[in-house]
Every structure is written in structure tokens, then in C-alpha cells.
Amino acid sequence: xxxxxxxxxxxxxxxxxxxxxxxxxxxxxxxxxxxxxxxxxxxxxxxxxxxxxxxxxxxxxxxxxxxxxxxxxxxxxxxxxxxxxxxxxxxxxxxxxxxxxxxxxxxxxxxxxxxxxxxxxxxxxxxxxxxxxxxxxxxxxxxxxxxxxxxxxxxxxxxxxxxxxxxxxxxxxxxxxxxxxxxxxxxxxxxxxxxxxxxxxxxxxxxxxxxxxxxxxxxxxxxxxxxxxxxxxxxxxxxxxxxxxxxxxxxxxxxxxxxxxxxxxxxxxxxxxxxxxxxxxxxxxxxxxxxxxxxxxxxxxxxxxxxxxxxxxxx
Amino acid sequence: xxxxxxxxxxxxxxxxxxxxxxxxxxxxxxxxxxxxxxxxxxxxxxxxxxxxxxxxxxxxxxxxxxxxxxxxxxxxxxxxxxxxxxxxxxxxxxxxxxxxxxxxxxxxxxxxxxxxxxxxxxxxxxxxxxxxxxxxxxxxxxxxxxxxxxxxxxxxxxxxxxxxxxxxxxxxxxxxxxxxxxxxxxxxxxxxxxxxxxxxxxxxxxxxxxxxxxxxxxxxxxxxxxxxxxxxxxxxxxxxxxxxxxxxxxxxxxxxxxxxxxxxxxxxxxxxxxxxxxxxxx
Numbered sequence: 001x002x003x004x005x006x007x008x009x010x011x012x013x014x015x016x017x018x019x020x021x022x023x024x025x026x027x028x029x030x031x032x033x034x035x036x037x038x039x040x041x042x043x044x045x046x047x048x049x050x051x052x053x054x055x056x057x058x059x060x061x062x063x064x065x066x067x068x069x070x071x072x073x074x075x076x077x078x079x080x081x082x083x084x085x086x087x088x089x090x091x092x093x094x095x096x097x098x099x100x101x102x103x104x105x106x107x108x109x110x111x112x113x114x115x116x117x118x119x120x121x122x123x124x125x126x127x128x129x130x131x132x133x134x135x136x137x138x139x140x141x142x143x144x145x146x147x148x149x150x151x152x153x154x155x156x157x158x159x160x161x162x163x164x165x166x167x168x169x170x171x172x173x174x175x176x177x178x179x180x181x182x183x184x185x186x187x188x189x190x191x192x193x194x195x196x197x198x199x200x201x202x203x204x205x206x207x208x209x210x211x212x213x214x215x216x217x218x219x220x221x222x223x224x225x226x227x228x229x230x231x232x233x234x235x236x237x238x239x240x241x242x243x244x245x246x247x248x249x250x251x252x253x254x255x256x257x258x259x260x261x262x263x264x265x266x267x268x269x270x271x272x273x274x275x276x277x278x279x280x281x282x283x284x285x286x287x288x289x290x291x292x293x294x295x296x297x298x299x300x301x302x303x304x305x306x307x308x309x310x311x312x313x314x315x
Numbered sequence: 316x317x318x319x320x321x322x323x324x325x326x327x328x329x330x331x332x333x334x335x336x337x338x339x340x341x342x343x344x345x346x347x348x349x350x351x352x353x354x355x356x357x358x359x360x361x362x363x364x365x366x367x368x369x370x371x372x373x374x375x376x377x378x379x380x381x382x383x384x385x386x387x388x389x390x391x392x393x394x395x396x397x398x399x400x401x402x403x404x405x406x407x408x409x410x411x412x413x414x415x416x417x418x419x420x421x422x423x424x425x426x427x428x429x430x431x432x433x434x435x436x437x438x439x440x441x442x443x444x445x446x447x448x449x450x451x452x453x454x455x456x457x458x459x460x461x462x463x464x465x466x467x468x469x470x471x472x473x474x475x476x477x478x479x480x481x482x483x484x485x486x487x488x489x490x491x492x493x494x495x496x497x498x499x500x501x502x503x504x505x506x507x508x509x510x511x512x513x514x515x516x517x518x519x520x521x522x523x524x525x526x527x528x529x530x531x532x533x534x535x536x537x538x539x540x541x542x543x544x545x546x547x548x549x550x551x552x553x554x555x556x557x558x559x560x561x562x563x564x565x566x567x568x569x570x571x572x573x574x575x576x577x578x579x580x581x582x583x584x585x586x587x588x589x590x591x592x593x594x595x596x597x
Contacts, residue, residue, distance in 0.1 A: 141575035146567035252439030
């Protein structure tokens with residue numbers, strides 16, 4: 001197990017290094033002078049020089065890369081050009097919206113998908129199965145930002161149960177804050193729940209057709225008992241993989257959904273930074289999100305290996 | 316299977332027929348829009364803005380009085396073009412990479428290709444798009460590149476996996492004995508046998524491409540005005556949703572139905588190509 005973890009750690013670090021190089025080079029290939037690109041046409045020579053200094057454009061390519069990465073490792077993400085505040089502070093503020101939103105959506109998606117998938121699998125071929133599968137087809141095909149807009153139309157504008165956007169703030173209390181995250185979380189969760197329900201169903205059907213289930217039935221267990229006591233646990237492995245993968249979709253999807261609901265999270269930050277050409281912020285937030293995705297996938301790998309010893313050898 | 320037998324099986328598959336019909340409707344709308352649209356999409360008609368559906372404008376008008384049906388038809392062009400080119404990029408680059416990785420399994424080339432794939436997968440596609448547009452500016456072309464890049468590992472991985480199992484077949488062995496090189500075997504014997512898989516995956520990626528283009532255009536990173544696009548129509552409708560909900564409903568329905576059609580078609584084709592898995596709608 002230790003060897004497996006070490007091997008994974010090496011590949012994790014390699015991915016992070018390559019990802020940071022890619023992101024760094026991306027910003028480096030901005031045609032011409034990044035400072036001029038960020039400041040636009042009317043910049044004076046003084047402000048250009050000041051920004052170049054601030055961006056650390058004085059050293060060589062490698063020096064600049066190392067100082068960027070070194071800074072991030074110390075928690076220093078540089079200073080936003082437009083906001084004149086440390087990027088780390090801006091990220092920390094907005095993380096308290098984006099992260100709870102992604103986790104809220106992940107929870108909802110799991111809570112919807114598990115019962116739906118199990119129900120459909122246990123009643124295979126029935127009307128219930130066909131309806132659940134039909135609904136998941138719709139759930140996968142619906143653009144989540146459009147679904148979000150429709151929910152605003154129904155639940156915020158017509159029924160007035162929720163506000164149409166904005167964030168109440170954690171200071172206002174947990175309930176108002178969670179309430180303002182509810183519609184966004186549902187919008188984010190819907191497509192993911194549909195995918196997860198389909199995976200749950202097919203994985204459970206595969207497991208139910210295996211020999212050990214037949215043995216359990218032969219021993220006198222009812223279909224129901226066999227499903228809950230034996231099949232479910234074994235069917236969970238592919239489901240866990242998908243949950244891990246979905247986290248990255250949720251983080252990225254949150255970027256769009258935050259824009260629908262005017263939530264001041266990381267996604268809004270990225271878009272504001274893009275329109276203000278604040279590349280320091282774009283670079284850092286993207287790196288942070290990629291870091292989160294890579295680390296979550298690493299954690300999922302380790303979690304499986306702990307659950308299923310067979311995977312340690314293969315991995 | 317004979318040709319008529321294949322066609323008969325295709326017509327029996329409900330999801331395939333429904334999916335193909337839905338897809339055909341939107342492809343047709345896009346093609347027809349080149350020759351004819353009910354109203355000129357560049358023409359503003361402010362007195363008639365935000366009108367609900369009526370005889371003149373079956374889907375109503377937008378905030379500039381433009382006909383929404385015409386905009387949806389022209390928008391289909393943008394969506395389909397972006398998605399087709401993005402899938403094309405993924406196939407043209409991904410398939411040869413996958414074939415090469417399988418032909419030289421375990422080699423450094425294989426390792427580099429597969430690790431490169433993992434890396435692209437680690438970047439959520441939307442982030443790639445954001446990086447590209449942050450640096451090079453927002454445009455339909457950059458959206459195509461961003462979506463296309465993400466398609467490369469999808470096709471590379473699929474091709475490699477399928478090709479690996481084909482390399483152990485007897486007819487490939489026979490071709491090797493006959494003196495054919497790895498490249499020739501890959502293109503003459505492996506590729507034709509993975510085509511079905513590629514078509515099915517292509518359909519799925521096509522639908523994902525349409526969703527991605529819509530999302531990018533919605534946040535202003537995709538197609539730019541005056542190019543009509545479903546995602547931008549939705550963005551425009553957002554602030555007016557309480558007074559003119561039809562502006563939001565129809566472009567969204569267009570996306571939903573196109574994506575649904577492609578997904579159903581993909582499912583149907585997969586079942587058709589692989590009669591072993593006659594799954595009950597997996």
C-alpha cells in the first residue's frame with residue numbers, strides 16, 4: 001500500500017509541475033508585452049514599468065517561473081493589478097462561496113442519484129425504470145445554465161421562494177446563506193445526478209448478474225436482501241470513480257452557474273479578471289482549480305486502493 | 316448483417332429513430348437558413364420588440380425585434396459548425412495518436428501519449444477555454460480550439476483501448492507475417508474495425524460540443540456578435556426573463572432537443588453496432 005501511495009504521489013507531483021508550466025507558458029505567450037496587454041493602449045511608460053516590475057518580468061523565463069511557483073507554495077499568489085489586493089486574499093474570500101456550492105451540489109447529486117439508480121436497477125424493465133432512465137436522458141441533455149434560468153423564472157420571479165441572485169453572506173447566518181446557494185446547487189447537481197444515476201443503475205445490474213448473487217439467492221435470500229447486503233457494496237466502486245471525476249466538473253461548472261446567479265465566487269472572479277485583463281488573477285485561480293482537481297483525483301485513487309486491494313497491483 | 320437487415324434493425328430501434336429525427340430537424344434548419352429564413356436576422360424592428368409568439372413570428376421576437384425562429388435557425392449553424400470542427404480536431408489528432416500508442420504499446424511513445432492525455436483530462440475543458448480566451452480573446456474560433464483540444468485525449472484513449480485488443484487477433488498476425496509494417500496494419504486493419512466505436516463516440520462528443528459552445532457563448536467567451544448563437548441568445552434574454560420568457564425558452568429548447576437527439580442517436584447506434592449488448596436502455 002505504501003509503495004502504491006508513493007508511486008501515486010510521484011505522478012501527482014509530476015502532473016502538478018507540468019500543469020503549472022503549461023499555465024505559466026500560456027500567459028507568457030501573450031503576444032508582445034504582457035504589461036502593455038494588461039494596461040491597454042493609453043498606458044504611460046511609468047505605469048508600464050511599474051507593472052512590469054510587479055509582474056516580475058525583469059528576470060529570465062526560468063527565474064520568473066520559479067518565483068511564481070515559489071510564491072504560490074508560500075501562499076503568495078501575487079497582487080491583483082486591478083484590485084490592488086493580494087490575490088490570495090481574494091481567492092480566500094471567494095472560496096467560501098465556490099467550495100460550499102460545489103460540495104452542496106455534490107451532496108444533492110448523490111442524494112438524488114443513489115435512490116434513483118438503485119430503484120431503477122431493482123425494477124429493471126418496469127415503468128419506473130423506463131421513467132427514471134428517460135428523465136436522466138433529459139437531465140444529461142439540458143444545459144445547466146438554462147435550467148438555472150428557468151428555475152429563477154419559476155421559483156424566484158413567479159413564486160418568490162428564493163431570491164433571483166446574489167449571496168446573502170455567511171454573516172447573515174447559515175440558513176440565508178445556504179438558501180441563496182440552493183438554486184445554483186440544484187442547477188449544478190442535475191446533470192451530474194443524471195450521469196451518476198445511470199452509472200449506479202448499470203453497475204448494480206452488472207453486479208446483480210454475478211455468481212455470488214446467485215449463490216446468495218440460492219441460500220434463500222430474497223432479491224431485495226441480496227441487493228442490499230451483497231450487491232450494493234460491490235457496485236459502488238465505479239460509482240465512487242464518477243463522484244471523484246464529477247468534483248472537477250462541479251468546480252468548472254460553478255464558474256458558469258455563479259454568473260447566472262451573480263454569486264461572488266471564484267468563477268465571477270475569473271470573468272471579472274478576464275475582462276479587466278488581470279492575468280495574475282486568471283493564472284492563479286486556474287492553477288488553484290487544476291490543483292484541486294488533480295488532488296481530488298489522487299485522493300479518489302488512494303481511497304479505492306484502500307477499499308479494493310486488487311487495484312493496488314494494477315495501479 | 317446485410318444492408319437491408321441493418322436498415323431494418325436501425326428502424327426498429329426507437330431511440331435511434333427519435334434521435335435521428337431530432338438531429339435531422341436541426342441540421343436541416345441550419346442548412347435551410349443559408350438559403351432562406353423567415354425574417355432577416357440583421358434587421359432590427361424596435362416597435363415590435365419582445366413580442367410573444369404569433370402568426371408573424373412563430374417563436375416571438377427578441378429585445379431588438381428580431382425574429383427568434385430565424386435566429387434559432389442561424390444559431391444552429393454556429394452550434395453545429397463549432398461542434399463538428401471540434402470533433403474533427405479531436406478525431407484527426409486523437410485517432411492517429413491512439414493508433415500509434417497501441418502499435419508501440421509500452422514504449423516511451425505510448426507512455427508520453429497516455430500521460431499527456433491524463434494531463435489534458437486534469438484541466439476541466441472550460442478552464443482550457445477560459446485560458447485560451449483570456450490570452451487570445453473571445454471568438455468562435457478560440458472556442459472551437461478549446462473544445463477540440465479536450466476531444467483529442469477522448470479519441471486517443473478510445474482508439475488505443477480498442478486497437479490493443481485488435482492487435483492480438485489472428486488477421487493482424489497474418490498481416491504481420493505478410494510483412495506489413497505497423498503503420499500499414501494500423502490504417503488497413505485496425506482503423507476500419509474501430510470506425511463503429513469512433514462514430515458512436517463522435518456523436519456523444521458532438522452533443523457535448525454543442526453544450527460547451529452554448530456555455531462559452533453564454534458567458535461571452537464563444538461566438539461574438541453579430542454571429543447569432545444559441546448561448547448568446549440566452550445571455551441576452553437573461554435580464555428580460557421576467558417580461559419576455561419566450562426569449563429564454565426557445566433557444567434553450569433548441570439546445571436541449573439537439574443534444575437529446577444526438578445522445579439518443581449515439582445510444583441507438585451503439586446498440587445497433589454491438590448486438591451482444593442488447594441493454595435495456597443503459
